[in-house]
Every structure is written in C-alpha cells, then in structure tokens.
Amino acid sequence: xxxxxxxxxxxxxxxxxxxxxxxxxxxxxxxxxxxxxxxxxxxxxxxxxxxxxxxxxxxxxxxxxxxxxxxxxxxxxxxxxxxxxxxxxxxxxxxxxxxxxxxxxxxxxxxxxxxxxxxxxxx
Ligand code: FES
Ligand code: FES
Numbered sequence: 001x002x003x004x005x006x007x008x009x010x011x012x013x014x015x016x017x018x019x020x021x022x023x024x025x026x027x028x029x030x031x032x033x034x035x036x037x038x039x040x041x042x043x044x045x046x047x048x049x050x051x052x053x054x055x056x057x058x059x060x061x062x063x064x065x066x067x068x069x070x071x072x073x074x075x076x077x078x079x080x081x082x083x084x085x086x087x088x089x090x091x092x093x094x095x096x097x098x099x100x101x102x103x104x105x106x107x108x109x110x111x112x113x114x115x116x117x118x119x120x121x122x123x
C-alpha cells in the first residue's frame with residue numbers, strides 16, 4: 001500500500017476490504033474491524049504475479065508505478081464481481097485512481113485483457 005494525497009482523491013492507497021476497493025487513507029482502523037483486508041502485497045509476487053499485474057506489464061502501462069497498486073486492486077475488485085466487464089465498467093472502476101504518467105487507455109485495455117485471461121479466453 002502506498003501513501004499519496006492522504007485526502008481520498010488519488011487512489012494510490014487503495015486496499016480491498018471484504019473484496020471492495022476502498023481508499024485506506026480516509027478510513028479509521030475501527031471501520032475495518034472484523035473485515036478481511038488485502039493489500040497489493042497479498043495478491044502476487046515478482047516471481048508469481050497476479051494475472052492483472054501481468055496484464056499491466058504486458059500492456060506496458062507501468063511507468064513510474066506510483067498509481068499501479070491502487071489501479072490493480074480496483075481492477076481486482078471489479079473482476080472478482082464482474083468477469084466480463086465492458087470498457088465503460090472498467091473506466092468506472094478505475095475512476096478514483098489517478099495516473100499522472102500514462103493516460104488511461106492502456107490501463108483500461110490491460111484490465112480488459114486481464115479479464116479475458118482470467119476467463120481463459122483465447123486472444
Ligand atoms: S493517499 Fe490518495 S486517496 Fe488515499
Ligand atoms: S504510472 Fe506513474 S502515476 Fe501512473
């Protein structure tokens with residue numbers, strides 16, 4: 001998990017709380033009581049990345065990398081609920097995650113590719 005704006009606007013601090021992407025900087029510890037928390041460290045490793053992480057690398061959308069953990073967790077929250085999202089649904093899911101380097105089209109494509117890979121679709 002990364003620290004950024006600390007006021008709920010950038011999304012870099014995103015975690016999954018009971019599977020839902022939330023901005024941890026604007027949450028109190030008490031709000032997470034008895035909840036299941038997953039951070040970016042919990043979904044993949046350098047040696048064995050999560051399919052979404054691999055899709056971001058394959059699409060070449062990791063530049064400075066600052067926004068990427070939050071983007072990936074926001075994407076995971078979406079794809080765990082909706083394995084066949086539309087482009088608009090991906091845009092909405094990433095809406096709270098700011099990227100200053102890449103623009104967003106590659107990241108949206110990476111999430112759509114990850115969805116296809118998670119479903120086992122041939123591309
Ligand atoms: S650090 Fe920017 S939303 Fe939390
Ligand atoms: S890759 Fe640099 S902020 Fe998104």
